[in-house]
Amino acid sequence: MNQEILLIGNPRLKQIAQEVKDIHHPKIQTLIDNLLTITYKCHGVGIAAPQVGESSRVIIIASHPNIRYPDAPFIPPMAMINPRIISHSEDIILRQEGCLSVPNQREDVPRYRDVMVEYFDRDGNYQIKEYNNFVARIIQHELDHLNGILFVDRVHKEVS
Structure with a gap:
């Protein structure tokens, strides 16, 4: 399995990831x-399967303070399989993001x-949970990867 992170410009980052049918498959x-190993090794707070060239709807959320995000809150690392946002706040926050x-x-x-x-967790259990602020931002960022969207695609450009 690929341990290299695909970089912007790689066409595989623009593809829509496939739904996972068998969560328990080895x-x-x-x-x-x-993905968990890569996230910690690279000081990330999340990663999506397409970033390593895997077309699977799998993301890792692993918020923790590190050199890239010193103020990140700690939550236990988790996998979200076939995640989907079912509702969201009206409030939209503008904050800095980076990406591996x-x-x-x-x-x-x-x-x-x-x-x-x-979403489904790695054990196949169905979950519905609300996430806020920084962790909600990570989830939205990683979900974008599953849909072939990079954060730079969401940056508002001033018209001159």
């Missing part, structure tokens, strides 16, 4: 383990402050 479980696939670039990106997400 390939999916290994993918989750690899877009090195050395940070931009202000508008995101919903709160999101309600449905």
Whole structure:
């Protein structure tokens, strides 16, 4: 399985990831383990399967303070399989984001402050949970990767 993170310009980052049919398949479980390892090794707070060239609707959320995000809140790392936002707040917050696939670039990106997400965990349990602020931002960022969208695609450009 690929341990390299695909970088902006790679056409695979623009593809829509495929739904996971068998969460318990060893390939999916290994993918989750690899994504967790890569996230911590690269000081990330999340990663999506397409970033390592895997067309699977799998994201990792692993918010923790680190050199890239010193003020990140700590939450236990988790896999979200086939995640989907089912509702969100009206409030939109503009904050800086970076991405492991877009090195050395940070931009202000508008995101919903709160999101309600449905997904399956790595054990196949169906979950519905609300996430707020920084963690909601991570989820929206990683969900974008599943849909072939990079954060730079969401940056508002001033018209001159």
